[in-house]
Amino acid sequence: xxxxxxxxxxxxxxxxxxxxxxxxxxxxxxxxxxxxxxxxxxxxxxxxxxxxxxxxxxxxxxxxxxxxxxxxxxxxxxxxxxxxxxxxxxxxxxxxxxxxxxxxxxxxxxxxxxxxxxxxxxxxxxxxxxxxxxxxxxxxxxxxxxxxxxxxxxxxxxxxxxxxxxxxxxxxxxxxxxxxxxxxxxxxxxxxxxxxxxxxxxxxxxxxxxxxxxxxxxxxxxxxxxxxxxxxxxxxxxxxxxxxxxxxxxxxxxxxxxxxxxxxxxxxxxxxxxxxxxxxxxxxxxxxxxxxxxxxxxxxxxxxxxxxxxxxxxxxxxxxxxxxxxxxxxxxxxxxxxxxxxxxxxxxxxxxxxxxxxxxxxxxxxxxxxxxxxxxxxxxxxxxxxxxxxxxxxxxx
Amino acid sequence: xxxxxxxxxxxxxxxxxxxxxxxxxxxxxxxxxxxxxxxxxxxxxxxxxxxxxxxxxxxxxxxxxxxxxxxxxxxxxxxxxxxxxxxxxxxxxxxxxxxxxxxxxxxxxxxxxxxxxxxxxxxxxxxxxxxxxxxxxxxxxxxxxxxxxxxxxxxxxxxxxxxxxxxxxxxxxxxxxxxxxxxxxxxxxxxxxxxxxxxxxxxxxxxxxxxxxxxxxxxxxxxxxxxxxxxxxxxxxxxxxxxxxxxxxxxxxxxxxxxxxxxxxxxxxxxxxxxxxxxxxxxxxxxxxxxxxxxxxxxxxxxxxx
Numbered sequence: 230x231x232x233x234x235x236x237x238x239x240x241x242x243x244x245x246x247x248x249x250x251x252x253x254x255x256x257x258x259x260x261x262x263x264x265x266x267x268x269x270x271x272x273x274x275x276x277x278x279x280x281x282x283x284x285x286x287x288x289x290x291x292x293x294x295x296x297x298x299x300x301x302x303x304x305x306x307x308x309x310x311x312x313x314x315x316x317x318x319x320x321x322x323x324x325x326x327x328x329x330x331x332x333x334x335x336x337x338x339x340x341x342x343x344x345x346x347x348x349x350x351x352x353x354x355x356x357x358x359x360x361x362x363x364x365x366x367x368x369x370x371x372x373x374x375x376x377x378x379x380x381x382x383x384x385x386x387x388x389x390x391x392x393x394x395x396x397x398x399x400x401x402x403x404x405x406x407x408x409x410x411x412x413x414x415x416x417x418x419x420x421x422x423x424x425x426x427x428x429x430x431x432x433x434x435x436x437x438x439x440x441x442x443x444x445x446x447x448x449x450x451x452x453x454x455x456x457x458x459x460x461x462x463x464x465x466x467x468x469x470x471x472x473x474x475x476x477x478x479x480x481x482x483x484x485x486x487x488x489x490x491x492x493x494x495x496x497x498x499x500x501x502x503x504x505x506x507x508x509x510x511x512x513x514x515x516x517x518x519x520x521x522x523x524x525x526x527x528x529x530x531x532x533x534x535x536x537x538x539x540x541x542x543x544x545x546x547x548x549x550x551x552x553x554x555x556x557x558x559x560x561x562x563x564x565x566x567x568x569x570x571x572x573x574x575x576x577x578x579x580x581x582x583x584x585x586x587x588x589x590x591x592x593x594x595x596x597x598x599x600x601x602x603x604x605x606x607x608x609x610x611x612x613x614x615x616x617x618x619x620x621x622x623x624x625x626x
Numbered sequence: 627x628x629x630x631x632x633x634x635x636x637x638x639x640x641x642x643x644x645x646x647x648x649x650x651x652x653x654x655x656x657x658x659x660x661x662x663x664x665x666x667x668x669x670x671x672x673x674x675x676x677x678x679x680x681x682x683x684x685x686x687x688x689x690x691x692x693x694x695x696x697x698x699x700x701x702x703x704x705x706x707x708x709x710x711x712x713x714x715x716x717x718x719x720x721x722x723x724x725x726x727x728x729x730x731x732x733x734x735x736x737x738x739x740x741x742x743x744x745x746x747x748x749x750x751x752x753x754x755x756x757x758x759x760x761x762x763x764x765x766x767x768x769x770x771x772x773x774x775x776x777x778x779x780x781x782x783x784x785x786x787x788x789x790x791x792x793x794x795x796x797x798x799x800x801x802x803x804x805x806x807x808x809x810x811x812x813x814x815x816x817x818x819x820x821x822x823x824x825x826x827x828x829x830x831x832x833x834x835x836x837x838x839x840x841x842x843x844x845x846x847x848x849x850x851x852x853x854x855x856x857x858x859x860x861x862x863x864x865x866x867x868x869x870x871x872x873x874x875x876x877x878x879x880x881x882x883x884x885x886x887x888x889x890x891x892x893x894x895x896x897x898x899x900x901x902x903x904x905x906x907x908x909x910x911x912x913x914x915x916x917x918x919x920x921x922x923x924x925x926x927x928x929x930x931x932x
Contacts (some may be wrong), residue, residue, distance in 0.1 A: 391635070395675045396705045396715075397661030405653030406665050406675075413651070413693045458654040499665065500673040505651065 256435020257489075257521050259357035264485040264622065265478045266295025267591045272440045272471035272579030280371040284325050287472035288367060295476045296483070302476070303361035305335040306352050308344035308368035309583040314383040315375050325367055328498050339446050341387035341611030344368060344538060345473070346618030352477050353490040363481040368588070369472040372580035380468055384582075387612040388496035388587040401465050401538065403499060403613055405457030405487040408540040411506045412459065415555035417543065419459055423447035424561050426541040426576050433573025436592075440469050440579030450539075464539040470581030485594050488522035488604070489621040491515075498616040508614035511548035515608070518619040520602070525548050529621070530602035532567055532589075536574040537608045549608060571596050585609060590620055599622035633713045633776050643676065644699045652678065652692045666697060667719060677704070688903040702903075707861070714882045736852060738828045739744040739764065739833045739928055742841050743858030744894035746876040748914045749835040750782055752858065755921055756833050759895065763926070766826045767832045769802075770794070772814040776881055780836075794818065802836075804841025815840065819847070831928065837893075838900045841907060850907070856913040857901050865898060 268290025268364050270283055278286075284307075292299050307325045312318040326335035339358060340347040345368035352364040365492035372380055388394065388403065388439035410418055427447040433439035445463065453462040477487065493513035499505050526549075534549065536542035551567065552560050559568060571579050572592035575585060586609035602626055610617040645668040652664035678692070697718035704715035709812040710767070754770045757766040772791050775783070786794075791814055794800055803816030808919045814859050817834060833915040836844065845853055860875070864869035872894055876887045901911060910927055914920055 238687075320700070391632075391639075393675055395663055395677055396674060397655055397657070397659070397677065398663050401665055402653050405655065406651040406663070409653055409693070410651035449704055455654075455656050457656070460653075500675055505665065560654045 247428050248485075251319045257523070258353065258487060259481045260359075261351060261482075262477055262487040263481065263483045264354050264475055264590065264594060265297065265363075265481045266291045266293075266476040266489060267474065267482045267586055267594060268292075268294060269438055269473035269584070269591055270471050271438045272568060272581055272584070272588070274381070275371075275470040276373065278371075278470065280312065280318055280321075280369060281324060281460070283371060283470060283472035284367060284369050285328055288325065288365065288521060290473070291365065291367075291476050292452035293474075294625060295483050295583075297363055297476070297478065299330055299562050301327050301363050301481075302329060302365045304355060305329070306355075306364060307335065307349045307583075308339070308342055308348035308366070308586065309337060309370060310339055310384050310387075311372065311380075311582060314386070315380065315597060316371050318492060321369065323611075325365075325369075331585055339583075340616045340618075342535070342582050343609050343611030344617040345584070345588070346607065346609035346620060347492065347592075347611075347616065347621060348583075349475065349477070349586065349590065350490045350492050350618055351584045353487065355472040356477060356479050357579055359479075359565075360382050363476060363478040365476050365585060367472065367474040368581075368584035368586060370583045371470050372468045372581060373470050377468065386440075387397060387615075389500075391496040392500050395432040399457065401457040403462055404538040404540055405460050406499070407505050407544070407613065408459050408464075408538070411544070414506055417558060419451060420447070420559045421558050421562070422459075422464065422539050422543070423450040424490070424558070425536070425542045426450045428561050429536065429570055429574040429576040432571050433577030435491050436572050436578065438588075438593045439573045439577050440467060440471075441573070441577045460538060460540070466537045466575035469581040471579055471581035471584045471588070473584040473591055475590055477588050481514035486623045486625065487620060488524070488623045489619065490516040491517040491521060492616070492618050493517065494617070495615050497612060499613050505613075506544065506545060507554070508548050508610070508617065509608065510614050510617035511545060511608065511619075512550075514617045514619040515549055518606070520619050521582045522623070524604055524621070529604045529606045530567060530600060531593060531596040531605040532569050532608065533570060533592050534570060534574070534608040535585075535589075536570060536576055537580060538546060539576070541614075542570070542574070542576075549606075555571075568596065568600075586618065590622065593620075593622050594624075595620040597622065601626065629707060630709065630711055631710065633707070636713075636715065640716060642670075643668070643674050646698050646721075647674075649678075649697060649885060651694050655698070656899045663695070664692065664718065677702070677715075678725065679719050686708040694721065696907055728869050737831060738822065738848065738853045738925075739831050739854045740836050740841055740844065740853050741833070741858055742836045742838070742855065742897075742908070743914075744860070744872055744897040745890040746872045746879070746894070747858045747860050748875070748917070750780075751832045751917070752914070752920065752924065753835050754780065754782070756924060760923060760925060760928070761822045763830055765828070765830045767817060767821050767825065767834050769835065770800070770816045770818055772816070788814070789928050791816065801847045802840045804837060804839035804843070810861060817844070822848075823872075832919070837897060838904070842904075843852075845907060855908045855910075855922070856927075859911060861913055861915040865895075868898065869894060 322335035322337035338348040342414045351364045355361045360569040428447045450463040491514045493510040495510040546557035547550045589607035597605045598606040607620045647666040647668040650665040654662045702717040747890045800816045806813040860868045860871045
């Protein structure tokens with residue numbers, strides 16, 4: 230066979246597989262996966278607690294709330310991004326497993342700020358393949374042990390090391406670039422952007438697990454110190470310690486069933502994107518998730534989305550399809566039939582990187598139960614949305 | 627974070643980054659130092675992130691809306707590693723596009739003769755001599771200043787108050803200006819557009835004495851091509867020797883106090899660096915060793931141009 234023919238046949242094969250994947254049976258969750266237990270620490274600055282203490286607390290609470298015992302857990306999947314850099318602690322999977330009496334198999338997932346949701350996605354794969362029946366998915370981050378300079382540098386690890394690391398550039402800087410461009414393209418005003426953080430703080434005042442439970446005035450966002458023009462300190466999610474755990478099972482049942490778990494990716498460096506005011510990974514993950522759950526966007530009652538910076542919240546609203554391009558802010562200024570970040574979001578709840586994706590699912594569960602509605606969605610991304618994971622949870626009364 | 631090996635690999639991408647481009651977006655990051663970083667679309671369609679450098683505040687202020695501005699690549703010191711390795715990288719400078727009035731070049735080439743150099747190198751002496759020796763073709767332009775008259779000033783300055791200076795600046799009547807931050811004295815200098823134009827109308831070449839900000843300001847206002855730019859260096863083989871000959875001259879002319887002299891020497895170090903960094907802003911670099919030879923060289927270059 231000639232080399233060209235070889236490549237052609239390979240191409241045919243892969244495109245066939247891709248087509249089958251796109252169109253086939255794989256567009257729904259293969260098993261009935263239930264969220265049977267969950268627990269978290271309050272997010273905040275926990276000087277008296279180590280990484281291990283945080284893991285232990287979240288794990289214990291989730292097992293207490295679940296119908297199973299610790300010994301029923303077949304596997305532990307941990308999400309953690311910065312252990313090596315902030316706590317000199319790699320091997321977080323084994324660390325968590327060792328806290329259980331039977332030391333089940335464990336692994337660690339890292340996908341920057343999306344680590345938590347990617348860990349949930351991985352757990353689904355293990356459950357669907359029947360490698361495990363009950364999995365404890367745990368996210369943890371201990372960020373306040375190091376100086377803010379060190380943490381800023383560590384978080385830049387979520388960008389492209391060689392293309393994006395201009396001396397002095399930080400993650401708020403990357404979103405500053407995005408915000409500046411967004412304002413230029415769509416005429417978003419600074420005072421409109423203030424509303425996003427103010428709303429998240431207001432929501433967090435009702436959430437006992439939130440890092441900041443005090444409401445703030447919209448004007449105070451603009452008057453807080455400038456971080457990366459046009460973003461101010463109160464536009465940015467904080468540096469937090471915290472852990473969150475969920476127990477997913479195909480063996481034990483609960484009223485909360487995972488209807489979709491999808492993952493999508495994009496170029497890591499913003500220099501490789503055509504547009505920086507819209508995130509294609511969000512659109513792709515959402516589209517796949519709606520298909521997987523066989524529901525329409527309007528069916529979703531409650532949404533927890535990834536508002537690492539206020540501008541990200543505005544862009545998410547558009548990419549998730551709740552607003553037209555350039556009108557994302559209207560989800561915050563006008564009344565809506567959906568609830569967005571009722572927990573307070575990353576801004577006011579805190580953002581312990583690895584724990585965030587899992588905490589979102591816990592909050593969606595709480596809100597569904599509270600409002601007695603059927604579908605809730607968690608949207609979590611990493612970096613400047615180079616990895617995006619969407620989960621849809623169904624509450625069956 | 628830059629190690630020698632990362633810096634080495636960055637060399638490979640340098641050629642690709644060395645292109646002019648257009649700003650897509652930018653942000654100023656406020657940390658211990660503030661950096662302005664932009665996302666730039668280069669001529670070949672690729673995009674890069676790069677620092678925006680500005681030699682004069684003037685640039686930055688007049689370019690508050692940077693999106694869509696053209697930028698040129700410049701080599702600049704980006705960081706110093708723990709091992710002491712100085713890392714240079716491509717930064718980008720905003721080019722403010724200035725419409726230059728078209729004029730009939732066959733009648734008279736309007737150009738400015740600019741002399742740039744550190745304090746004490748002999749700029750004023752040279753410009754004075756040129757104004758006298760070549761009075762038929764060249765005229766010194768008075769420098770607008772806010773500082774008080776001093777003994778030893780010989781009619782090269784027009785003294786104004788801070789307020790008047792500010793007013794002229796706001797009305798856009800200054801072709802270029804500079805603030806020299808100083809503890810010992812308050813100094814602002816500038817050139818008035820009208821003064822230069824009057825000299826041209828008389829069919830003569832204006833001679834200006836500049837430092838880095840004034841020279842860049844003039845280049846932006848009239849266009850680089852309308853300046854015949856001379857850099858003037860003090861005699862000496864090394865930087866140290868040059869600085870010591872400057873010190874000698876400053877003390878000898880006795881116009882400044884010792885504290886002011888020390889400050890001027892500090893600026894002189896930057897000025898010498900500027901010759902290297904912005905070589906494209908100079909047509910000729912001359913050494914002020916012997917005044918006669920120097921004046922002859924000036925005349926030769928100036929006449930060639932005319």
